Amino acid sequence: MPFLIARAAHWLPIIAACCAVTLVALHPNISSTALVLVALAQLSTLKSFRWLTCLLCISAIGLLLPGLISYLTPESWASTADWQTLTRWAQPVALESFRAPLLMTLALQLSALAILLRQRARLGAPLLLLAALLLTGLQPIPSSQPFTPLLRYTANWPSLLTLGLLLLGQYLLSVRYWRGKRYLINALWPACGLLIAVLMLWEKLHHEAEQRLYQQVEARAQQATHQLSLEINTHLNAMRGFARIWQLQRSLPTYQQWTDQAAGYRQDFTYLINIAFVTPDSVIRHVYPFTTSNLSALGRRLFDVQPAGREALEPALRGQQEGSTDIIELLQGGTGVIHYFPVLNADGVPLGAAAMAVSFPLFAEALFAQLPAEQGVTRWHNGTQLLAQHGDATHPGPWLFDSQVNLLDKALTLSYQPRWEYLASQLSRLPTISLVTGLLLTYLLYLVLYTFQRLGHQHTAMQNSNADLQQEIRKRSKLQQEVEWLARHDELTGIANRRHFLEQADTLQSVRPISLVLFDIDYFKRINDQLGHLVGDEHLHFFAQLGKSHIEYHGGVFARYGGEEFVAWLPSHPLPSAFKVADELRQKLATSSLTHADGKPLTLSAGVVTFNCPKDVDLARMMQTADEALYHAKHNGRNRVECGEINTTEDA
Template sequence: MIRIAIALTCLALGMVGIVLLGEYQARDAISLDPQPLLILLVGMGQLIRLMGQSTLGRLLLTGALLPLAVALLSYLLPEYWVSLATWEHLAHPLFPSISLDGWRPSLLTVLGLILLAANAWLGRSPSLGSPLLLGTITLLLIMQCVESLPYASANQVLRYAAPLMQQLALWGLLIAQTVAFLPTWYAERGNLHRPLWPALALVGISLLFWHQQKGLEDRSLRADMHEQNRQLAGRFSQEIHDHLAAMRRFANSWNLLDTPPTSAQWTHQAEPYHRDFRYFLNIAFINLDSRIIRVHPMNLNRQVLGERLFDVQPEGREALSQALFHGREGHTGIVELLQGGPGIIHYLPVISTDDNRPMGAAAMVVSLPVLVGTLFDEIDTKRVFLELRQGETTLASLGPTTGLGPWQYQTSLDVVGHSLKLITRPSRALLLERRARLPVVSLAIGLTLAYLLYLVLYAYRHLALQHRALHRSNAELRNEVQARAKLQQEIEWLARHDELTALPNRRLFMETLKAQTKQRPLSVMICDVDHFKQINDHQGHLIGDRYLKHLGEVGRDVVEEAGGLFARYGGEEFVACLPACNARTAQDIAERLRERIQAENLQHHDGRRLTVSIGLATLENGPLDIATLMQVADEALYRAKASGRDRVVCASNGTSLEAGR
């Protein structure tokens, strides 16, 4: 798997190398795009890490993480904290000929490279979030594919996605890490599902929220720019209206004269209007022969003095005729002015008060380029491109022609009956300055919270597994203790009981007897099954064992009813300890036992009933000597057998009761 990962990493590095070679051939090395360089640096660090050189690999990855962190900060920090101009100034020593938008990698590429470098630096451990990091990178690359689609990338202010070849290289690095780390994850696959999927879901929600936020922010910014365009158009229309009103006042001021104004009068009257409306190239008086006989300012328009407009400017003849011969205002269309450049000329009649006939016309020449420049003094024309058009013809333009943003706005204007278009196009730098950082900040916070959520859930999962293992160990230990205690009880029980009859054995009998040191009277009874060997010989040991068990049950019932202990002494012999029983009481108990056994109808092979012989010994006074007491009881048993069996013999008085008495 490591070899496959190394091969995939080398393939990704080859793709980046092709990109860098193409850029190097296309432009100077000093202006190379740093984005593929960062991808190359991350890939080299990953390759060296996969080859086992941990220290060198981490050093390269750290070198890649530092500029990536700076790039991410440039996306996150507000404009009033660190302006884009400051970022460009900081990067100028390294990238003197590239703007911020040129040297800074795209947003999703920055995030993906940071996570790739961090994951390669940290290693394959699931406890450090390796599965989540690679899952997050996968979602970021998918989002890059979405942002690369034509409908999405055409109107983007920020760069969100890398070019196709660089995206393929990032996919290669991602797949290489996945292949290298997969065996480790597979060993812990049972522990990854619960922490991984909620964290990945949070990553997906963060990306969707970011996508929606950036869309809202773009729409808001576009609305602001459109409103600015509309306001500029309004100012332009208002200015046209204002200077037309001023021109009418100026023309009416000459209607009280009977003769054309002198040069001094004309200069004195025209100077305030020219000062207020700087885009008036000149204010001229034209006689009935269409000659310019008065003009202000003289220094800029001396060459047009004396010109006959019907000859030198025939396109304005109709408008001039309206003022000279019909006493009505006349306005040319957009014409080429004698001073150069496009403009509009307004002709207003000057009427003699005596005969109410035109003496001439006042002409005011409006330069459209100067008008546009005058109106938009408040606009930063270094960051906004302005253009005034009539149809497809550009009448005036201001501002930069490169580095413009993707958005263009236009508003239609009606200028003295002519339809014009005012077009504004803000620069990308202006849009980046005005664009809010909230979408990027929310995405970064969402990814961070998803990583923390994974770590918490993973730690909780491991603690839960450890708790279960401990609980299971405790349960097993408890069961083991219980089993051992039960076994110990069984051993202790077997040590003091007979396994066949479940009666106390000789040891328990002797312990019980020793415990009766101060009990007087104390009787001991020894029972022996008559001719038991014949049962085993003729009917088998199974029958013999069954008879012994039955005898034990009968003996226990009889003896324990009297408060004594009935035990198997060995073989076919049984013993009983009868505390507080004198000789007569013990003899009655023994006789009752003999009769009960005889009544059970246990038979020999020849039909004879099974019987027992019993010997009794009673200690009335004196110290307890167990050996002597047992010896006396055994001698009484011997006498019972010698006397014909099936009888009880009491050693205390030597008498015996035969069966049936």
């Protein structure tokens, strides 16, 4: 399994690099170029080309950095138009087509930064890789907005798949170094939770920002539609009032009367390119204003020169009802519509009709003059037929607002499409700033948590090591004490041995008198031979404990000298006192439960010697004298205590 992971970590960057190169060849852009740089950086990491890895990562981050800054910079600092100008110097395309999508930009930069940090956990590489994975996984999720997003937040599927291969290769390459570090997991989970919260907050903020802007632009389009409808109703009502004026007289309007009345209306409605009086036989009798095209139409029959409007003109000439033509080509040029209103005299007799020609281009120019041309384009059309257009149509945005406008019995469409630059300049930068700031805070949180977790782990390890060391010290001290105890005590009986006994001679040099007693168990060899060594060992242990308790009770030191021989120091005991102590011990042993194989009690013989000279204790002479006294005790029948005397006059 580790072999397969290693091979996958080796081949995935190669496959991703090939895919990225293909993307550059088919659709060269910032995203595909950065993908190539990151893939090559990962390959150079596998080959241990450290300097090349740093160069490629820095190049990828630097290539994407201007685009990221353009997403973050407030409009008051650097306008969208300024960024567009800078973009055209590099490539004659729109800014949104030139820079990489926001989420793709962040994911690529985080991936390059993780490679630059050599996937070190203490520098935050696991969090950077996780953030890049989440940003990549967020992009294929469809938007819940009912309109097309203004900014490009997501890349296309080939770019996302290529980036996914790169991130998977990075993970497989680094996971072996991260596995088993519990403090890494403890630091990563809280940071991961904050990261998810940041992404959710950004999703909400940028949706709300675009929706708010969309509603503002939609409201402006509806306002323009309302204004157009209001203007149409206003000029239609004005035209009806103009036609009713002539009911105050019985004769046809004269040239001067027509001119005087039409001049005021023409001043209010400049898009009325002709206000004409048409006689019942469809002949144009009066016109206003006096343009060349209008004057050339005088005396001409509309039924002949403009048959398309006959259906609307005839009812008006008969005084039956007003009407309007379809959208036609006007005699004055351009598209428009002609309204016909009956002209009746005071007796209600039809005198003719008032024809008012509305030029759609002039109508749109007058109506939409208040809309800044650089913000977008407004189109007035009838189905596929464009009637009028106002504004700048270059680099249109993704939003198109269509509204229906009724012109008498005709339903026309008013379309408003704002330019992308204008929309981008009005869009709030707060969501993007919050996203980048949240990523930085998440990164800092991870570093703090990782540092504390690592220090805590090291502190715990140090405490454990210290506890183990203390335990080892205690164990060695106990072992040393046992060794020292064994060095000064007899293992079988548990009392002091010869070494300890001899060491006591130095500590008792100043004590006078001082007595030494040498004990020997009578016929002990028979016990070993007849009852066995185990029983003999038990007898030795019993006597050792009996002698130890008795001698220590009298302030002395009792020790095993060797075999069945025992020795005792009795400081501050003169010879009679020492003799008494030794004899009492003999009697205790004789009356104990210890017996030979034949049932006879176990007895001992002892030799006592006392040193009362101010000179230093001569241990050798005392031992020799006590041994001679012990010999006399055995020679005199055993089970007795004999005294020895040191010849001090001989010393002198």
